[in-house]
Amino acid sequence: MIAPQKSLLTLLTEPASIAVIGASDDKNxxxxxxxxxxxxxxxxxxxYPINPGRERVQGLPAYASLAQLPETPDMAIIALAGPAVSASIEACAEKGVxxxxxxxxxxxxxxxxxxEAQRRLMEIAARAGMRLIGPNSQGTADFHRGAVANFSTMFKQLPPQDGPVAVISQSGATSAALYTLLREQHIGVRYVMATGNEADVTVSELAYASLEDSALKVLVLYMESIKDxxxxxxxxxxxxxxxxxxxAIKAGSSEKGAIAAQSHTGALSGEDDVIDVFLRQHGIWRASDLNEIAQALPLYLKGLTHIGRKLxxxxxxxxxxxxxxxxxDTLALPMAELSTxxxxxxxxxxxxYATSKNPxxxxxxxxGNxxxxxxxxxxxxxxxxAQTLLVSLPVAGEGYDLDLMAEHIAAFxxxxxxxxxxxxxxESILAPFRRQGIATFKGEPQALRAMDQITRHRALLRREPAxxxxxxxIILPAGVEAFLSEADSLTALASAGLPVVPHTVCNTAQEAIxxxxxxxxPVVLKACSDKLPHKSEYGLVFLNLNAEAHIxxxxxxxxETMQNMGITPSYVISPMEVGRWEMALGAxxxxxxxxxxxxxxxxxxxESMPDYCLLMPPFSVEDVRRAIAGLRIAPIFGGVRGEPPIAIEPLADMAIRLANLMLRNEDVIASVDLNPVLVCTDKIVVLDALIERRHRLMPGARAARHAAPELLTD
Known part of the structure; x- marks a missing residue:
């Protein structure tokens, strides 16, 4: 039987009826x-408790099987040992759950x-149009309507209170921990949902589904993988x-693939770095731990769209x-310069004798006053x-009218x-302020770190998409090698409008002369072959040659070296360029x-002294400017020791062209390394390039790309 067509959120939060298969009279x-x-x-x-061994479960009539129910439940909770789960899912599918x-x-x-057992569960459910949460899920909970299909002990330890926050997590334990941290701060939580193994429904889908609820103000996610x-x-x-x-918290990182070692970009930017830039690109704040989320939530719930960083x-x-x-100062939160x-x-x-300056x-x-x-x-x-104010009261109590202070702050x-x-x-000092809806913290560090986070996050959400x-x-030359030769790589990039160094391919020493x-x-002479992606490792890059004997x-x-390696000798000759700094671009x-x-x-x-940043297209010149500002070498671009500044626009234009090239040719190009890229005062030129071809489409989703990287300040 095909399951009724209700939205996922409706099924989880407003089910007309729920069957508990494996229901127990023991509440623990x-x-x-x-x-x-x-x-x-x-x-x-x-x-509807389902338990063939009992007539009643916790005061409710029990049923021997799902087939005996007087109606088809919207939701079924499976609380049985592994081998019995498959039969229960078959019964649910047959019933139309x-x-x-x-x-x-x-x-x-x-x-x-x-x-394999999980795959079979998914096949059964898919045929019937039934959705699955789990397996290995702690369950879901809606504290607005009481649809708590969950077995966490924490809901007894800290009684729930409806609120504007949804907690969606792969891990049941982490969902309960987040719930606990928020409730201890007197923050109400509407949804706590744990997806477990994610055979079907994922954190991402539940995040999207939960946004049907207009009462939600904040989404908190915990992910160990991003499947969709x-x-x-x-x-x-x-x-x-x-x-x-x-x-969001995205836990875990993966090993870099073996091929990544052949690409500077791949070697430096592992999966965790890519996830960082992916989340920023789409306005999702990546928290480092649960406490970071909990301490910032009071500020998010204030609902202010703009919070100034001047303190x-x-x-x-x-x-x-x-x-x-x-x-x-450590957090780069400027102390406000108050007027006279x-x-x-x-x-x-x-x-x-008091101080009227800030602080x-x-x-x-x-x-007493x-x-x-x-x-x-x-x-x-x-x-x-005076954009944002922190009132620190390490000492207060008798003699302090905290209720009056709280009223004054709320009015302000x-x-x-x-x-x-x-x-x-x-806590006794904070309580009167919290009752007035004022954001309270157990210390100045927690308050200032939360302020730093939300101001950066809000700025991230305000940026204009590129x-x-x-x-x-690009039509790549035929070949079986993973990489193109330097000459072929430079030619392909030149056809895409990237400024590359003039170069000549030579097959003999006389042609090189x-x-x-x-x-x-003066010229640069390098070995050139698609079988030799990194020439410098073999000592086959020669700089500043300006005599026939040197050539x-x-x-x-x-x-000699190429013949010993079984490679047909070939060279590329290009002018010896001189500029202000050598950069690298990769994709x-x-x-x-x-x-x-x-x-x-x-x-x-x-790779020995990495100093890099990542961007995800599309992005703008300003995005590149902000990204470069985070590098150790950023002062070079501003001009040092009497040198004039270096224009960032040509570098940004090259990065944007490279990004667009990758978007247009992602089915044929796996990676591109441009190193070095010579940055001059007013121009830029690619001195060496390496394109890795893609012989087949790589598996996986293609996420939509429409936003720009993080803005660090207002």
């Missing part, structure tokens, strides 16, 4: 907890035999359209002022430099539309995420 067993939770948390639909949540383990995570990047791109685009930020610190502790300023008028207004409110030390005067904070805020209200936030954060180590430009279709004479100055000696060395077609462009410090030490 996997088959017992969902029955308990559905009743405990107010699920309004019908619950919409979605099955498989809590059972022993499938793909258990080896080849388990993978195209769906994640769709989710990210819809989330951006609806103003819902996505924060004012206010405290009744001088040490808190100093430490906050130090950390702000603002400082005068602050000084009028404070004791004569503002209120001293012990705040004790809780209105002091309001006076300081009044002075700051008219100063546009509404009137000024600026963010105020309050930090303290004591647009793909036309590029020619004639090419040198034609050049009329002959270099040609002889190439000839590779990732099998899952599409083209990735690398910019790096160049030369033969590129």
């Amino acid at each position: 067993k996997v088959g017992g907890r969902p029955v308990d939770y559905l009743q405990r948390f107010g699920y309004p639909g019908r619950i 919409g979605v099955a949540v498989i809590m059972s383990s022993g499938f793909a995570e258990a080896g080849d035999e388990g993978k 990047p195209e769906m994640l791109v769709k989710a990210a685009a819809l989330a951006r359209e609806r103003g819902v930020p996505i924060i 004012v610190v206010i405290s009744n502790s001088g040490s808190s002022c100093v430490m906050s300023a130090d950390l702000a 008028a603002t400082q005068s207004g602050v000084a009028a409110a404070l004791a004569s 503002i030390d209120l001293t012990a005067a705040l004790m 809780s209105a002091l904070l309001k006076q300081v805020f009044e002075a700051l209200k008219q100063d546009d430099e 936030e509404v009137e000024s539309q600026r963010l105020v954060m309050v930090s303290s180590t004591l 647009h793909t430009q036309e590029a020619p279709l 004639e090419a040198w004479k034609t050049t009329g100055g 002959l000696a270099a040609a002889k060395k190439c000839e 590779k077609n990732d099998p899952n995420y599409g083209p990735v462009i690398m910019l790096s410090d160049g030369g033969k030490y590129i």
Whole structure:
């Protein structure tokens, strides 16, 4: 029987009825907890425990089999041992169940035999049009409607509260940990969903599906793999359209393939680096751990679309002022330069020995004069430099009217539309502020790191997307080698409009001499063969040759070495170019995420002393400028020791052309290495190039590409 056509979110959060196959009367067993939770948390639909050994389960009538049910349930929870799961899925498919949540383990995570068993489950479900969560899933939970098909113990430890956050995770334990961290901060969570082995439904699909709910304000994701990047791109685009930020943890990284060692780009940019740039490209903030997510959520939930990075610190502790300023400097959060008028207004409110400059030390005067904070805020209200405020109260209690302070801060936030954060180590101090909807933190570091994160993330979401430009279709020369020769690589790139060094292919030493004479100055001579991708490793690159004897000696060395390697001797001659700096550009077609462009410090030490950044097309000149600003060599472009600045635009134009070339030719080009790329004051030229051909299409999805890299500051 074909399952009814309801949306995935409806099936998981608004099922008219739920069957629990393997239901237990013991509320602490996997088959017992969902029955308990559905009743405990107010699920309004019908619950059908399936247990042939009992007449009743937790006070509900039990059924011997799914076939005996009076209706077809929208959802079935499978809480049986591995071997019985297949028969249960067959029964669900026959009955026309919409979605099955498989809590059972022993499938793909258990080896080849388990993978085959999981594949058979998927075949059964697909034929019936039934969706699968899992197997090896902790389950799903909707705390808005009480559809809690989950066996986590944490829902008893910390009672749920509906809220604007969805937690979607491959790992059940991590979903529960995130739930715990948020609930401990008094943040309500609407959905907690764990996908397990992802035989069918993935984190990406649940992220997209959950956006049907207009009440959601933040999506939190945990992924160990991204099986369907195209769906994640769709989710990210819809989330951006609806103003819902996505924060994600992507755990794990993979080994680089053996072929990557032949490509500088491949050797440097492993899968984890590519995922970094992929997530940035689509406005998803990649968090490093669960605490980073939890500490930033209060700021995301404020709903402010713009939070300024210029900071004012206010405290009744001088040490808190100093430490906050130090950390702000580390995070590149600028301390606001308050105007003279603002400082005068602050000084009028404070004791004569207090500090009116930023950071503002209120001293012990705040004790017994809780209105002091309001006076300081009044002075700051008219100063546009005071974009975000941190109020640190390491000491407060008797003698401090915290409720009054909280009222004053809340009123200031509404009137000024600026963010105020309050930090303290004591929960009792923070509680009055939290009741007023003010973002609270257990310390200044947590507050400032959260502020740094959200301002960078918001800037990332505000950037204008770049647009793909036309590029020619490249016809590569016939051949069986993985790489093109340098000459063929340069020719192909020149046809795409990239500025490459003039070059001549020579097959004899005499031809090399004639090419040198034609050049009329110093030249570079290199071995040239598609069987020899890296000439320098064999000492077959000769620089600054400007005499016939030198040309002959270099040609002889190439000839001897290449013949010993079984390669027909051939050379490429090009003018000896001189410029300001050597860069490297690279590109590779990732099998899952599409083209990735690398910019790096160049030369033969590129892998020994890596200094690189990645971009994902399409991107703009400004995106390249920001990316280069993060390199160690960035000061070179600004001009040092009396040297004029180097124009970034020619380098950016080359990177964009290379990106468009890869997009247009991703079926035939696997990777491109341009190293070195000579950067001059006002121009740029490719001195060496290596194109790796793709003999067949690589497997995997092709994620849509429409955004630009991260903006680091407002």
